[in-house]
Amino acid sequence: MPLEKPVIPLPSAGKVLADFGGTYGASAIVAFLFAATGPIAILLSVGARGGLSEADMASWIFGSFFLGGLVSIAMSVLYRQPLVFFWTIPGAVLLGPALGHLSFPEVIGAFVATGLLMLVLGLSGWVRRAMEVVPMPIVMAMVAGVFLRFGVELVLAFREDLRVALPMTAAFLAFSVVPGLARVIPPLIGALLAGAAVVWWFGGFKPPAAALVAIVQPQLYVPQFSWAAMVELVVPLAITVLVVQNGQGIAVLAASGHRAPVNTITVACGASSILTAFVGAVSTCLTGPVNAIISSSGEKQRHYTAAILVGLLALAFALFAPLFTRLLLATPPAFVATLAGLAMLRVLQTAFTVSFGGRYSFGALVCFLITVAEVPLFRIGAPFWGLVLGIAASWILERGDWRDR
Numbered sequence: 001m002p003l004e005k006p007v008i009p010l011p012s013a014g015k016v017l018a019d020f021g022g023t024y025g026a027s028a029i030v031a032f033l034f035a036a037t038g039p040i041a042i043l044l045s046v047g048a049r050g051g052l053s054e055a056d057m058a059s060w061i062f063g064s065f066f067l068g069g070l071v072s073i074a075m076s077v078l079y080r081q082p083l084v085f086f087w088t089i090p091g092a093v094l095l096g097p098a099l100g101h102l103s104f105p106e107v108i109g110a111f112v113a114t115g116l117l118m119l120v121l122g123l124s125g126w127v128r129r130a131m132e133v134v135p136m137p138i139v140m141a142m143v144a145g146v147f148l149r150f151g152v153e154l155v156l157a158f159r160e161d162l163r164v165a166l167p168m169t170a171a172f173l174a175f176s177v178v179p180g181l182a183r184v185i186p187p188l189i190g191a192l193l194a195g196a197a198v199v200w201w202f203g204g205f206k207p208p209a210a211a212l213v214a215i216v217q218p219q220l221y222v223p224q225f226s227w228a229a230m231v232e233l234v235v236p237l238a239i240t241v242l243v244v245q246n247g248q249g250i251a252v253l254a255a256s257g258h259r260a261p262v263n264t265i266t267v268a269c270g271a272s273s274i275l276t277a278f279v280g281a282v283s284t285c286l287t288g289p290v291n292a293i294i295s296s297s298g299e300k301q302r303h304y305t306a307a308i309l310v311g312l313l314a315l316a317f318a319l320f321a322p323l324f325t326r327l328l329l330a331t332p333p334a335f336v337a338t339l340a341g342l343a344m345l346r347v348l349q350t351a352f353t354v355s356f357g358g359r360y361s362f363g364a365l366v367c368f369l370i371t372v373a374e375v376p377l378f379r380i381g382a383p384f385w386g387l388v389l390g391i392a393a394s395w396i397l398e399r400g401d402w403r404d405r
Contacts, residue, residue: 002125004261006078011304016077020305023298028309030186031084031293035310036065036317036324037192038343039089041336042150044328046092050099054325056280059219060087061321063281069314071272071284072307075265081258082294082307083265085272086314088285089347090240093146094233094383095282097374102229104280109223110233111277117238118283119270127242127266135401137355138390139243141364142236142383144351145371147344154341161334163202168195168338186293191342195335204332216321218279232376236383241269241285248288256295256303260286359401363394 011019040061047057064087075083098107121127157165171194175187185193199205246269250260265286272284294306317324328336355364367390374382395402 002123003264003267004079007080010077011080016305016308019302020309021298021302024294024302024306025309027294027297028306028313030189031290031306032310032313032317033189034186034293035086035287035290035314038188038339039086040324040328041339042089042343043087043092044325044336045150045153045340046096049096052099052104054322054329055217055219056104058216058321058325059279060281061325062216062218062318063276063279064284064318065314065321066318067272067276067281068284069311069318071268072311072314075268076304076307076311079261079264080301080304081253081260082291082303083253083260084287084290084294084307084310085268085284086287086290087276087282088237088241088245090143090146090244091237091285092282093150094236094240096146097376097382098229098232101376102226102232103224105221105224106226106229107233108221108277108280109225110229110237111281111283112223112274113225113230113234114237114241114283115270115273115275115277117234117270118241118266118273121238121242122263122266122268122270125263127262134239134243134387134391135360135363135394136243136247137358137360137364138367138387138394139239140351141355141367141390142371142386143240143244144348144355145368145386146383147348147351148372150341150344151348153337154344157334157337157341160337161332164195164198164204164332164334165338167198168192168335169342170194172342188339188343192339195331195338199331199335204335206330216319220278221280223277228378232384236387237283239387241273241283242266245285245288249286249291252288252292253295257300258295258303359404360394360398362397363390363392366390366393 043060044057047060068086072084075085095107168191172187172191175181175185175190181190246265250262250265253260269284269286276284290310291307294310295303355361355368367386370389371383371386376382377385
């Protein structure tokens, strides 16, 4: 089998504690707070748009964080490097248009099929070759098209509720401009705290009648397999996980001196995606931002301890998923829209830079325009057609770029 060998002997509990320290604890907390704020706001925005219930979204959060936490701990111990797994944000955003004409069980069937596809690719050792088939600029153009509405909704939040959107954005900018502040509190966390203070001050927090604090009760779903869902979602989901998310995470780790086990990561994503699908969670991926934070300081050989702490925090967070879901749903819509939009700014910037900064730019433009238009064909969503027609346009009109691959 092409799976990479773990680091033997495995570290004992005493060894992990000896390698741990304040630097790694602090980076783990900051990284986890990032994962538990902006991405959750994006999930709630997509879920509300797609008609998911509070119970559906709480179950999604539970599946992603609980199983992601377990996989993160296991992989970080086995390979003694920071390997944190959560859920794919671009994949989640793809569901917004799909839920307009597909049932949630059909979408869950696509999650299972995507997990099986990734599992096969990981076990076969074809992952690197599969990642090279689709040009990255065209993939990132699809990502830019899918994420664009979050940037637009950030702007619209100023019209809907200026007293919430303005302080949050100001705090984000202030923490971004001052490096010293950003090292203590990430800009997104600063925006969250500023927004929470404003919402509380103006009485905008409207908690539900049910108790806020509750232990999660995961929903179990029976997947339905339909050709429409398979064609629309499986390939785009697999591409976003393997190329966009895992590619970013592997690159981040390589920049810090870690050699990520690519095939084993793919197998872990596939197996985890199959399991989390049954509680309504989108596909699992190696997270880029979280791994970037925990591998940015301290000694390389001790980074894995921060990943283990992130995994433990994720397990605790998952058990109280209804609490965090209800907290965010009880805030004004502008709060979630602003938080999600700010979380997407850097991703949008990167997506546009990669898409239109070099080769395949015409194909990327075609992909972007079709994705933004959100016009489904044959009940198959626009992101899929954006990829297909963007690649076709590039193949016809940018032959030189393809010859230079």
